[in-house]
Amino acid sequence: MLTPAIPTITLALLLGIVVYRLVFYPILLSPLAKIPSAHWTAPFSRLWILYYRSRQQETPTVHNAHARLGPIVRLAPNEISVNCVDGGIRTIYAGGYEKGDWYINVFNNYGIPPMFSMPEHGPHSRRRRMFSNIYAKSTLQNSAALTTITKTLLKDRLVQRMREMSRSDKPIEFYYLFTAITLDFVSAYVFGLANASRCIEKPDLDRAFFEDYKMRQPYQFWPQEMPILTALLERTGLKWLIVPHKVSSTNNGIEAWILQLCDQAEIVMREADGGKEPAKPEDWPTVYAQLRNALSRDLLKQDLELGADASVQTQRMTKASEMLDHTLAGFDTSSILLTFFAWRLSRPENATWQEKLRKEFAGLTDEFDAKAVDALPMLHAALMETLRLHASIPGNQPRITPAAATLGVSDHAVSGIPAGVRVQSQAWSLHRNPQVFPDPEAWRPERWLESSETQMREMNRWFWAFGSGGRMCVGSNLAMYDMKAIIVAIWSRFETEVVFDEGMTHKGGYVAEPAGKDGRVLELRVTEL
Numbered sequence: 001m002l003t004p005a006i007p008t009i010t011l012a013l014l015l016g017i018v019v020y021r022l023v024f025y026p027i028l029l030s031p032l033a034k035i036p037s038a039h040w041t042a043p044f045s046r047l048w049i050l051y052y053r054s055r056q057q058e059t060p061t062v063h064n065a066h067a068r069l070g071p072i073v074r075l076a077p078n079e080i081s082v083n084c085v086d087g088g089i090r091t092i093y094a095g096g097y098e099k100g101d102w103y104i105n106v107f108n109n110y111g112i113p114p115m116f117s118m119p120e121h122g123p124h125s126r127r128r129r130m131f132s133n134i135y136a137k138s139t140l141q142n143s144a145a146l147t148t149i150t151k152t153l154l155k156d157r158l159v160q161r162m163r164e165m166s167r168s169d170k171p172i173e174f175y176y177l178f179t180a181i182t183l184d185f186v187s188a189y190v191f192g193l194a195n196a197s198r199c200i201e202k203p204d205l206d207r208a209f210f211e212d213y214k215m216r217q218p219y220q221f222w223p224q225e226m227p228i229l230t231a232l233l234e235r236t237g238l239k240w241l242i243v244p245h246k247v248s249s250t251n252n253g254i255e256a257w258i259l260q261l262c263d264q265a266e267i268v269m270r271e272a273d274g275g276k277e278p279a280k281p282e283d284w285p286t287v288y289a290q291l292r293n294a295l296s297r298d299l300l301k302q303d304l305e306l307g308a309d310a311s312v313q314t315q316r317m318t319k320a321s322e323m324l325d326h327t328l329a330g331f332d333t334s335s336i337l338l339t340f341f342a343w344r345l346s347r348p349e350n351a352t353w354q355e356k357l358r359k360e361f362a363g364l365t366d367e368f369d370a371k372a373v374d375a376l377p378m379l380h381a382a383l384m385e386t387l388r389l390h391a392s393i394p395g396n397q398p399r400i401t402p403a404a405a406t407l408g409v410s411d412h413a414v415s416g417i418p419a420g421v422r423v424q425s426q427a428w429s430l431h432r433n434p435q436v437f438p439d440p441e442a443w444r445p446e447r448w449l450e451s452s453e454t455q456m457r458e459m460n461r462w463f464w465a466f467g468s469g470g471r472m473c474v475g476s477n478l479a480m481y482d483m484k485a486i487i488v489a490i491w492s493r494f495e496t497e498v499v500f501d502e503g504m505t506h507k508g509g510y511v512a513e514p515a516g517k518d519g520r521v522l523e524l525r526v527t528e529l
């Protein structure tokens with residue numbers, strides 16, 4: 001008599017637990033239940049936000065949710081977005097919330113995480129300290145090698161290339177021009193000028209590489225948001241159902257290329273170990289060398305644990321993983337930003353800004369004096385305004401809450417948020433707060449020149465193009481250095497006007513390149529002055 005009742009009771013109990021866990025708790029009892037939901041399904045399902053993530057439309061969708069519901073919104077049962085400084089980015093990012101698995105599921109080059117995706121503080125900050133000196137503003141501005149790199153790349157290569165192109169009377173596609181020059185630039189600092197890419201001299205090849213590189217982006221959704229399903233399909237040989245083979249072969253190609261650049265840099269270093277420094281300082285692989293020397297101090301310890309050969313191989317791949325990240329992060333972000341800068345500057349309504357900048361550049365006694373370029377107020381204002389409206393990483397930067405977190409603006413703060421909640425902020429929304437940036441959709445560099453001291457302080461607190469805290473962009477000074485140098489080189493010699501700009505809206509994902517239309521992005525007519 002008792003036997004049939006036991007499975008029924010067990011089933012009822014299990015059902016009860018499932019209903020409690022998936023419905024009652026998240027909708028009514030969870031501390032997150034106090035947070036307004038971006039969609040009515042958000043308290044019990046991730047499907048709504050996953051849909052927008054899969055279509056690279058998360059950034060505008062979350063932005064609209066904040067505009068409707070305020071600075072803290074719930075995106076899914078265990079996910080929230082926060083759009084404020086106090087109780088928001090200061091608590092989460094300056095407060096050192098950890099990164100979780102979202103980054104490592106994609107940024108795991110050669111199966112080894114670079115510092116960008118390291119989930120934990122300890123290893124991350126050890127690695128990060130290795131780079132603080134070579135990316136410091138004063139190091140960059142005082143580096144004779146970097147000055148030579150800048151002159152060679154801009155004066156000898158970029159300007160020459162633009163001269164040839166402008167003579168043909170055809171408009172120039174600026175997005176691909178910028179991907180080429182920024183890749184050449186960052187790879188020259190990382191690997192040395194002689195070993196760096198030379199894309200600006202062969203832009204068609206660069207375009208093919210870059211299109212392949214970008215083609216991978218929409219597929220990052222799967223490992224990042226659905227890691228278990230992706231791993232399962234990978235194990236059963238069915239991953240091609242969600243990620244085409246071409247994505248893996250492109251990834252392998254990029255990894256092979258960076259490994260080759262690392263091996264070339266290693267030869268330079270070994271020669272230097274043997275007393276033969278490169279004849280030209282600009283050929284020194286600055287970033288590679290820094291990491292190599294710092295890591296080699298750990299080598300002895302690893303030798304004991306792994307055996308000498310295995311540890312040499314691990315170090316080789318560790319260096320390649322880190323260098324791949326710096327090279328790709330460096331050129332992708334800067335080229336997006338420069339493209340939006342060129343667009344804004346070349347539009348008829350901003351013609352006066354082109355004039356103002358040209359006048360400012362004419363006052364330079366040496367266009368390659370990095371300190372003087374950095375101090376130009378109009379250039380700085382125009383770049384800051386472009387970073388505000390067109391941040392290259394405007395999308396969510398997820399972190400994981402510690403236990404008993406409190407988030408949100410003081411009188412509406414939500415406390416008792418449990419550990420393990422995915423929390424994120426986005427530059428797109430922080431940069432469009434009308435109280436801080438009046439008329440937020442307008443490109444008005446004047447706001448960085450004419451605002452009161454109090455207003456300027458507030459603008460700087462909300463400015464988040466490079467993130468903040470211990471995980472803030474390590475290359476922000478290099479980015480400002482190379483973008484400013486490129487702008488001066490171009491607009492002190494050429495005038496630009498828009499021919500085609502129908503593609504100049506942002507994609508809505510984590511990295512937000514221009515959407516483009518029919519393979520065209522931003523075509524400008526260029527006239528040499």
Ligand code: HEM
Pocket residue numbers: 115116117128186325326327329330331333334337391392393396397398464465466467470471472473474475476478479
């Ligand atoms: C306009 C140019 C750039 C922008 C807007 C930008 C933006 C950012 C942002 C927002 C982050 C934090 C991302 C997150 O936590 O999800 C980041 C991190 C990073 N960026 Fe940049 N970046 C730029 C240029 C560069 C350059 C030139 C380099 C070259 C070295 C670089 C290397 C890195 C690295 C290695 C990290 C990870 C830092 C860490 O985890 O400690 N970035 N960047």
